[in-house]
Amino acid sequence: MLKNKTIVLGITGGIAAYKAVDLASKLTQAGARVEVVMTEAATKFVTPLTLRNITHRQVVTDMYETASEWSEEHIALAEAAAAVVIAPATANTIARLATGIADNMLGTVVLATKAPVIIAPAMNDAMYTNSVTQKNITALKARGFTFIEPEYGRLASGKTGKGRLPDTATIIKAIEKALGQKQDLKNKRIVVTAGGTREPIDPVRHIGNRSSGKMGYALSEAARDRGAKVTLVAANVTLEEPSGVDVIKVKTASEMKRAVSGAVKKADALIMAAAPADYQPEIIAEAKIKKEAAQTLTLKLVKTPDILREVQGDFLRVGFAAESENIIANAKKKLIEKRLDLIVANDITKTDSGFDADTNRIIIIDKKGKAEKLPLMSKREAAERILDRVRGLAGQGGR
Numbered sequence: 001m002l003k004n005k006t007i008v009l010g011i012t013g014g015i016a017a018y019k020a021v022d023l024a025s026k027l028t029q030a031g032a033r034v035e036v037v038m039t040e041a042a043t044k045f046v047t048p049l050t051l052r053n054i055t056h057r058q059v060v061t062d063m064y065e066t067a068s069e070w071s072e073e074h075i076a077l078a079e080a081a082a083a084v085v086i087a088p089a090t091a092n093t094i095a096r097l098a099t100g101i102a103d104n105m106l107g108t109v110v111l112a113t114k115a116p117v118i119i120a121p122a123m124n125d126a127m128y129t130n131s132v133t134q135k136n137i138t139a140l141k142a143r144g145f146t147f148i149e150p151e152y153g154r155l156a157s158g159k160t161g162k163g164r165l166p167d168t169a170t171i172i173k174a175i176e177k178a179l180g181q182k183q184d185l186k187n188k189r190i191v192v193t194a195g196g197t198r199e200p201i202d203p204v205r206h207i208g209n210r211s212s213g214k215m216g217y218a219l220s221e222a223a224r225d226r227g228a229k230v231t232l233v234a235a236n237v238t239l240e241e242p243s244g245v246d247v248i249k250v251k252t253a254s255e256m257k258r259a260v261s262g263a264v265k266k267a268d269a270l271i272m273a274a275a276p277a278d279y280q281p282e283i284i285a286e287a288k289i290k291k292e293a294a295q296t297l298t299l300k301l302v303k304t305p306d307i308l309r310e311v312q313g314d315f316l317r318v319g320f321a322a323e324s325e326n327i328i329a330n331a332k333k334k335l336i337e338k339r340l341d342l343i344v345a346n347d348i349t350k351t352d353s354g355f356d357a358d359t360n361r362i363i364i365i366d367k368k369g370k371a372e373k374l375p376l377m378s379k380r381e382a383a384e385r386i387l388d389r390v391r392g393l394a395g396q397g398g399r
């Protein structure tokens with residue numbers, strides 16, 4: 001699997017940098033083209049010459065970062081990479097990557113690459129468990145980066161703790177897994193909606209709902225990682241925007257309808273994970289409604305467009321059904337009424353699934369009425385399972 005693949009090996013300045021020599025050696029022996037990129041700090045722990053001799057290739061270090069052609073070369077390197085591996089990754093590098101800082105070669109490559117990025121942190125356990133480091137790791141994971149957990153054991157400080165770089169075999173296994181990741185949605189155009197719409201009452205108030213957008217974001221990231229070209233129509237979501245995805249921000253159901261109608265024109269699939277409001281105030285007050293005006297306030301609500309029902313076309317159509325009772329029956333009804341290929345039903349009365357949870361318990365129902373009931377899983381895993389089904393249908397020539 002590694003044969004003839006370009007693996008960019010990023011080495012940063014930690015005591016475990018010497019172990020990267022073994023990793024570079026084993027990857028080279030397996031037939032990979034190993035392009036080493038070292039931070040300046042890394043060169044204090046292990047010499048570029050050692051790595052050049054092992055990989056038989058020029059080693060990139062920040063010491064040469066003056067001529068502009070080098071930066072061009074790094075874009076080329078980012079594009080050629082089948083995978084980027086950073087081992088060891090210091091807390092400092094993780095923090096830089098999390099904020100997108102690209103003031104060194106490694107940062108530039110990571111920012112520019114579309115290849116999977118695998119990070120093996122190695123550091124003092126206090127630094128590893130520090131909430132800032134953990135927050136950075138969580139943010140990078142959300143962007144699709146893979147992390148290899150450091151191992152527990154004796155650290156350079158002499159103390160024992162969690163922070164050791166795992167052995168070469170473990171790192172290679174993670175690289176192989178990333179390389180083997182399905183690209184089964186390559187060049188498919190998928191439109192995903194996420195979040196909940198807000199329908200204004202006056203300049204300061206709105207009617208909204210509890211959708212967090214997590215399921216739609218997980219779907220966008222999973223589809224992107226499987227090679228799809230993703231357009232994400234997001235309504236009032238506060239999550240970090242996924243990289244490599246076209247994001248269109250909307251507020252109301254009408255705006256969402258307009259965005260979706262435009263985006264589906266060339267799409268292969270539409271996945272409506274958003275919760276558009278069903279009603280909107282008939283009149284939006286131009287000025288803030290004052291409470292002195294009356295003891296009670298009556299709002300007249302009119303229906304919003306039912307996006308999924310109204311936006312039809314030659315693409316796969318996947319809906320969601322957030323239900324609190326008669327889950328399967330209600331979902332099947334929506335599948336037929338909205339002319340869907342699949343509907344994903346979930347029980348919103350449970351706290352571990354549905355609104356704002358990181359996990360979900362879904363039932364995928366197809367046009368034949370067959371229901372696939374899945375156990376509790378992360379929203380990312382649930383997204384993968386939904387995309388497996390989308391892929392299955394697309395493979396049969398669409399609808």
Ligand code: CTP
Nearest residue numbers: 272274276277278305306307308319320321322
């Ligand atoms: N949906 C839509 N436009 C709306 C409301 C819902 O496109 N105005 C989509 C949702 O994104 C979801 C599916 O329709 O994929 C079902 O949404 P849900 O709220 O469960 O169903 P409704 O049709 O709104 O029915 P009800 O609220 O009465 O259960």
